[in-house]
Amino acid sequence: MKAKHQRLLLAGLGLVAVMGASGLALSALQDEAAFFYAPADVAGKPPPVGRAVRLGGMVAAGSIKPQPDGVSINFVVTDGKATVPVRFSGIAPDLFKEDSGVVAEGMFQPDGSFTATNLLAKHDERYMPPEMAGKMAAAETLEP
Amino acid sequence: MIAEAGLAALWLAAALALLQLVLAGLGLWMGRGARSTNNVRPELVEGRPSASTGVSLDGSGSPSTSSGQTDGSERAATAAQLIAGVRPVAIVQGLLAALSFVLLILLFIRSDMSVVLVAQNSHSAKPLMYKIAGAWGNHEGSMLLWVTVLAIAGGAIAIIERRLNEATLVATMAAQAAIALGFYAFLLIASNPFARLNPAASEGAGLNPLLQDPGLAFHPPTLYFGYVGLSVAFSFAVGALVMRDVGPAFARAMRPWVLGAWIFLTIGITAGSYWAYYELGWGGWWFWDPVENASLMPWLAATALLHSVTVLATRDGLRSWTIMLAVVAFSMSMIGTFLVRSGILTSVHAFAVDPSRGSFILALLILYIGGALVLFGWRIGSVKQGSTFELVSREGGLIFNNLLLSVILGIVLIGTLYPIVAQAMGTQLSVGPPFFNKTTAPIALLLMLGMAVGPMIRWRRDEGKELIGRMAAPIAVALAGLVAVFVIAPDTAILPLLGLGFAFGLAVASVAPLWKRNLRRTPLFTYGMVVAHLGVAVSVAGMASEAAFTQEKLVAVRVGQVTQVGPYSVVLEGIKPAVGPNWSALEGRLRVQRGDAAPFIMGPQSRFFSAPPTVTSEAAIETVFDGQLYTVLGQPDGEGRWQLRLWWKPFVTLIWLGGMLIGLGGLLSLIGRVVRERRIPNRMAAA
Numbered sequence: 001m002k003a004k005h006q007r008l009l010l011a012g013l014g015l016v017a018v019m020g021a022s023g024l025a026l027s028a029l030q031d032e033a034a035f036f037y038a039p040a041d042v043a044g045k046p047p048p049v050g051r052a053v054r055l056g057g058m059v060a061a062g063s064i065k066p067q068p069d070g071v072s073i074n075f076v077v078t079d080g081k082a083t084v085p086v087r088f089s090g091i092a093p094d095l096f097k098e099d100s101g102v103v104a105e106g107m108f109q110p111d112g113s114f115t116a117t118n119l120l121a122k123h124d125e126r127y128m129p130p131e132m133a134g135k136m137a138a139a140e141t142l143e144p
Numbered sequence: 145m146i147a148e149a150g151l152a153a154l155w156l157a158a159a160l161a162l163l164q165l166v167l168a169g170l171g172l173w174m175g176r177g178a179r180s181t182n183n184v185r186p187e188l189v190e191g192r193p194s195a196s197t198g199v200s201l202d203g204s205g206s207p208s209t210s211s212g213q214t215d216g217s218e219r220a221a222t223a224a225q226l227i228a229g230v231r232p233v234a235i236v237q238g239l240l241a242a243l244s245f246v247l248l249i250l251l252f253i254r255s256d257m258s259v260v261l262v263a264q265n266s267h268s269a270k271p272l273m274y275k276i277a278g279a280w281g282n283h284e285g286s287m288l289l290w291v292t293v294l295a296i297a298g299g300a301i302a303i304i305e306r307r308l309n310e311a312t313l314v315a316t317m318a319a320q321a322a323i324a325l326g327f328y329a330f331l332l333i334a335s336n337p338f339a340r341l342n343p344a345a346s347e348g349a350g351l352n353p354l355l356q357d358p359g360l361a362f363h364p365p366t367l368y369f370g371y372v373g374l375s376v377a378f379s380f381a382v383g384a385l386v387m388r389d390v391g392p393a394f395a396r397a398m399r400p401w402v403l404g405a406w407i408f409l410t411i412g413i414t415a416g417s418y419w420a421y422y423e424l425g426w427g428g429w430w431f432w433d434p435v436e437n438a439s440l441m442p443w444l445a446a447t448a449l450l451h452s453v454t455v456l457a458t459r460d461g462l463r464s465w466t467i468m469l470a471v472v473a474f475s476m477s478m479i480g481t482f483l484v485r486s487g488i489l490t491s492v493h494a495f496a497v498d499p500s501r502g503s504f505i506l507a508l509l510i511l512y513i514g515g516a517l518v519l520f521g522w523r524i525g526s527v528k529q530g531s532t533f534e535l536v537s538r539e540g541g542l543i544f545n546n547l548l549l550s551v552i553l554g555i556v557l558i559g560t561l562y563p564i565v566a567q568a569m570g571t572q573l574s575v576g577p578p579f580f581n582k583t584t585a586p587i588a589l590l591l592m593l594g595m596a597v598g599p600m601i602r603w604r605r606d607e608g609k610e611l612i613g614r615m616a617a618p619i620a621v622a623l624a625g626l627v628a629v630f631v632i633a634p635d636t637a638i639l640p641l642l643g644l645g646f647a648f649g650l651a652v653a654s655v656a657p658l659w660k661r662n663l664r665r666t667p668l669f670t671y672g673m674v675v676a677h678l679g680v681a682v683s684v685a686g687m688a689s690e691a692a693f694t695q696e697k698l699v700a701v702r703v704g705q706v707t708q709v710g711p712y713s714v715v716l717e718g719i720k721p722a723v724g725p726n727w728s729a730l731e732g733r734l735r736v737q738r739g740d741a742a743p744f745i746m747g748p749q750s751r752f753f754s755a756p757p758t759v760t761s762e763a764a765i766e767t768v769f770d771g772q773l774y775t776v777l778g779q780p781d782g783e784g785r786w787q788l789r790l791w792w793k794p795f796v797t798l799i800w801l802g803g804m805l806i807g808l809g810g811l812l813s814l815i816g817r818v819v820r821e822r823r824i825p826n827r828m829a830a831a
Contacts, residue, residue, distance in 0.1 A: 009535070010465075013547060021551040025558040028583045035576040052578050070700020070781040090698055091425075091778035091787050094750075094759035118426065 036103075039082035046108050055084060055114050056103045064098055077102065077114070088116040147259050147338040150247035154288075154338070157240035157295060158328035161321045164233045164298075167226050168318035172311060172386075175223030227314050231302040234317055237324070238299025245279075245292040248337055252279045258344035261285060261337050267350040271725050277361030278351050283501070284337035286364055290481070291327040293365075293372040297401075298324065301376065307821075308397040309389065316383030323375055326508045334504050353727070353753040353760050359419040366412035367439055371477035373405025374442055377449065378474030381467045382516060385523045390463045391530075395456035396821065398470070400814060402453055406446040407810040413439050414803030425761040425776045427791045429690070429799055432580040437560045438480035441553055445473035448549040451542045459603060461530045461539050465546070471520060475513045476553070482509050483560070534605035541598035548591045555583045585639050592646045592684065595677055596653035618656065622649025636692045643688030651681040668816025676809025683802025689795040700785040710792025711738050712773055717745075719786065727751045729762070732777040732786065736766065748777040748788075772796050 036054045037047065047053055055077055063076035072089040075098075086104055096102060096119055104116035251259050252275045255268040265282040266275055274281075280289045298320045305313055331337065355361075380398040384390045416439065421429045430436065449469040455462045482505045533539040559575045600614045625648030629641055636644075654677035657670060697709040707714045717733040729749040737743040749762040766773040771794040778787025 010543065013543070014550075017547040017551050018554065021554040022558070024551075024583050024587075025555045028579050029558070029562060029575065035578070036574040052576075054574065054576065066781060070783075070785045071698050071778075071787055091761070091776060091789050094761070 038079045039077055039084045040079050042084060042108065042112075043082040046112055048108075049110050050107055052105065052107060054103050054105050055086065055116075056101070057084075059096070059098050059100055059102050061098050077104065085113045086116050087113065088119055090116075090118065092119055146247050146251055146254075146256070147340060150244045150251070151336065151338040153240045153244040153247065154328065154331065157237050157244065158325065158332060160233050160237040160240065161295070161324045161328055164230055164237060164321035165318050165325065167229045167233060168314045168321065171223045171226030171230065172314055172318070174219050174226065175311070227310065230314055230317050234302040234321070235299040237321075238295040238297075238302075241292040241295035245288055248285060248288060249276055249279045251338075252276060255348065257346065257348055258341055260339045260341045263341050263345035263348050265349065265351055267348040267726070269726050270351060270356075273358070273361060274351055274356050277355075280364055281351055281355050281361070284331070284335045286368070287327065287331055287335055288337050289365060290368055290372065291324060291331060293368055294320070294324050294327065294375060297372055297376050305397060308393060309387075312383050312387045312389040312394060313397075314383075315386040316379045319379035319382035319386075320376065323379065323512060326511065330501075330504050330508065334501050350753075353751070353758045356726075356753075357419065357423055359415055360423070363412060363416050363419060366408050366415065370405045370407075370409030370412055370439075370446070371442060371480065373401050373408060374446060374470075374473045374477045376401040377405065377470045378516065381470035382519060385467060385519050385527075388523065388526055390456075390467060390527045392457050392460050395453050395466065399450075399453050399457055400818060402446060402450050402470075402473075403810055403814040403817070406443070406450050407807050407814065409439065409443045409446060410803060410807040410810060413443055414800050414807065417803070418800045422763055422765055422774075423760075425763045427694075427696075427763075427774055427776075427789075427793070429687075429796070432559075432577045434560050435484050437556050438483045441556055441560070442473055442476040442480055444549050444553040444556070445469060445476045448546045448553075449473050451545055455539055455542050456530070459531060459533070459539060461533060462543070463527050463530045464524045467520065467524065467527070469546070471513070471516045472553075474516075475509075476557075478505075478509045478512060479557075482506060533603070536601065536608055536611070537605050538598065538601045538603045541594060541601050544594045545591065545598060548587055548594060552584050552587050552591070555587075556580065559583070588684075589642055589646055592650050592680065595680060596646075596650045599657045599673060599677065600653070614656070615653070618649045618653035621652045622646060625649065633692065640688040640692035643684050644692070647681045647685035647688065650684070651678060654678040654681060668819065669813040670816075672809045672811070672813030672816055674809070675812060676806045679802045679805025679807075679809055681802070682798050682805055683800075686795055686798025686800075686802060690793050690799065693794045694796075695792045697788075697790040699788050699790075700781050701788055702785050707788065707790065709790040710771075710773070710794075712790075712792060713737050714775070714788070714790060716786060716788065722747075722749060724751070727753045730777070732775075732788070734764070734775060734788075736773065738768075746773070746775055748775045750777050750779075767797060770794055 036056060039055070039057050042055075057077040057079040060076040060078045060083060063074075065074045067073060067087075069089075071091075072087060073092065074085065074087050077084050077086055086106075088104065088106075103120040104114060105118040105120070106114055106116035108114055248261075251262055252266055253272065255262065255266060255275065257263045257268075261282060261284050262278075265285075266278045270278065279285045298317065301313075301317065301320070308316075377398050380394065380401065384394040413436075416436070417429050420431065420436075421427070449466065449472075452462045452466045452469055456466045482502070559579050563574050596618055597611070597615060601611060622645045626641065626645035629636060629644050654674055658666065658674060695710045697707055699707050701707060701716045703716055703718055705716060713736070715735045717735050720731055720733060722729040722731040729751040731747045731749045734746040734748070735743050736746055744766070746764040746766055748764040751760045751762055752758075753760070761776055764775045766775075771792065774791040774793060776789040778789060780786050
């Protein structure tokens with residue numbers, strides 16, 4: 001194979017690879033980019049049941065209810081505009097408390113509730129997920 | 145006084161970096177027309193035959209009158225003097241930066257609360273190891289570590305590197321100084337680690353307890369060695385571009401740095417993964433956290449670079465592609481630094497949230513990467529075509545590997561940056577593990593296929609039919625593995641199933657290059673490749689096994705109650721208090737038994753730290769030959785029950801064992817290469 005042809009072939013392969021990567025990434029992004037929801041986002045159109053997503057907001061005051069099995073809790077996530085009931089089975093993080101930010105990982109159920117498999121509270125006094133910071137700021141300015 | 149001395153050392157080092165840049169630049173500029181009267185080396189004039197370009201080294205454009213020659217030799221003498229100064233300056237600069245960093249560590253050891261950084265990140269009651277680690281467990285200290293490693297690396301090049309031609313080396317050191325200058329400026333202007341606090345604090349704020357772990361104390365330096373090693377490779381690429389000296393000699397000089405950086409990145413990522421696994425108590429080993437991605441992206445680029453630089457060094461192919469990858473690899477470590485240090489994203493790992501620092505790093509990022517890309521675009525046309533090869537050849541296999549690695553890198557990059565770009569356009573969103581798993585896993589499997597085939601192909605050209613014959617054994621083993629797993633566990637999901645099958649096949653294919661060879665005469669770097677590829681197979685087997693066979697139990701138990709998880713029965717015997725140097729804890733006493741074997745005790749803890757006030761979970765993990773039992777103690781439910789989370793993870797340890805094997809393979813290759821280069825002196829000068 002001549003050098004020129006080889007270079008052309010390599011450049012072509014590279015181009016195909018880059019386009020393939022972008023195509024794959026973008027098509028997957030269409031499906032998976034909406035990974036983080038605030039209660040207000042799902043009030044109108046909840047995401048498909050069964051897809052792993054994150055739900056973020058504040059734990060509503062007085063809403064944490066330990067369940068009789070000893071490992072599950074029910075609570076309500078709010079962003080000031082809407083609320084979502086959440087059921088979580090597992091060991092809640094130590095910084096998980098009422099009136100505090102939380103990110104729940106899990107899936108929405110057909111009845112609009114959320115089943116969490118993992119809870120992320122802030123890791124220390126400096127930590128808050130950036131999506132949360134944005135949503136909370138929006139919620140606070142909208143409150144009467 | 146110590147803080148002032150440290151700051152002074154830092155200023156001096158910065159001044160020397162500037163001097164290094166000026167000396168090298170002036171020396172090269174003055175020497176450009178006069179080099180012909182100096183000792184001309186064949187590789188210097190190889191670049192381009194015409195003198196029409198600005199920095200032609202062959203001197204054919206200069207007038208050849210006698211006076212011109214005298215001028216030329218004077219200029220050459222001055223240039224030689226200037227250039228002779230570059231090495232000592234680089235060495236002293238490295239020493240001064242190191243001094244500055246040592247002084248910072250000293251401040252932390254003495255718990256000098258009159259220094260802002262110490263007061264904010266340390267506490268007098270901390271164990272000594274974490275006082276020392278506290279020096280880099282924060283934004284300013286870690287940036288000082290970054291620049292210190294960079295400066296020491298520059299000094300090391302000045303001392304060690306004797307084989308690359310002088311002009312290329314000097315241009316490399318100029319590039320190195322330019323990078324260092326940016327970071328010195330960043331430290332001195334935006335992040336002074338030695339700033340005083342007046343009045344001094346009576347006590348420090350302490351270190352985040354999550355960071356108080358031996359693994360994490362040494363995790364950032366390891367990654368930084370990797371990042372900085374890539375910056376050296378980048379400097380070599382810039383030097384080679386400036387001097388139009390892209391060839392095997394340059395590749396051989398660059399390769400140890402790429403290898404070294406890659407080894408540190410591999411170890412850093414492996415250790416970081418294990419740390420997250422046992423310290424966070426979530427039982428997961430990779431979260432696609434943006435900060436994890438920030439270390440994965442340079443690793444992917446370095447892996448591609450490592451393979452393409454080998455083609456350049458041994459076969460003189462892939463010249464411009466290798467240069468491009470060196471630029472990309474360093475860009476990835478800069479983007480990593482930017483993501484972690486800018487506060488643009490907040491994660492478990494990110495420290496300060498400070499937009500001005502973020503913009504400073506962003507400016508450096510644009511300056512370096514943009515500059516390198518401009519230089520690349522301007523000069524790459526003058527890099528001569530290297531030697532050619534057929535597509536079915538070792539080179540072709542390595543190109544396949546490079547393309548796939550680049551594709552994975554592109555996907556991770558898009559997934560990591562997309563939320564930031566979207567946010568800039570006013571949309572809040574985040575990209576999570578579902579995206580990354582779905583997109584990278586199939587390509588990773590394809591990559592494993594390439595890894596299995598690649599080492600069995602001959603250089604330059606090979607026959608497809610013969611190749612298939614050589615692949616028979618690995619393919620058979622992979623199929624047998626697939627069938628075996630399917631028979632034993634028919635419910636296994638498709639990706640873990642394929643992962644296990646591919647891992648078996650790759651394991652066999654990795655050791656195949658040693659088949660029928662004289663093992664004592666096989667070079668060390670061949671063993672390195674075998675071990676590293678075997679490590680990938682081991683790691684993937686661990687990942688697939690963890691994904692497919694993990695069993696989880698979440699229970700609330702009273703004292704004396706029995707729980708079954710995997711092959712184990714677990715009894716909670718009681719809860720007792722425990723104390724450490726700067727924490728107190730509740731410890732669950734678990735009596736664990738497997739079949740009829742002797743029972744043993746495990747003690748997961750819930751730890752309370754007073755400075756800063758934080759509670760952390762300390763998982764208790766029992767490692768056995770076929771996996772790990774992972775236990776976490778939760779909260780009491782108020783009715784005498786305690787939450788327990790138990791995982792049985794078969795063969796999960798293979799993930800990190802594989803990572804260590806990959807790193808060990810890199811180390812063997814590095815040693816093998818260095819030994820061989822020593823044994824064949826001046827091969828480059830003769831080339």
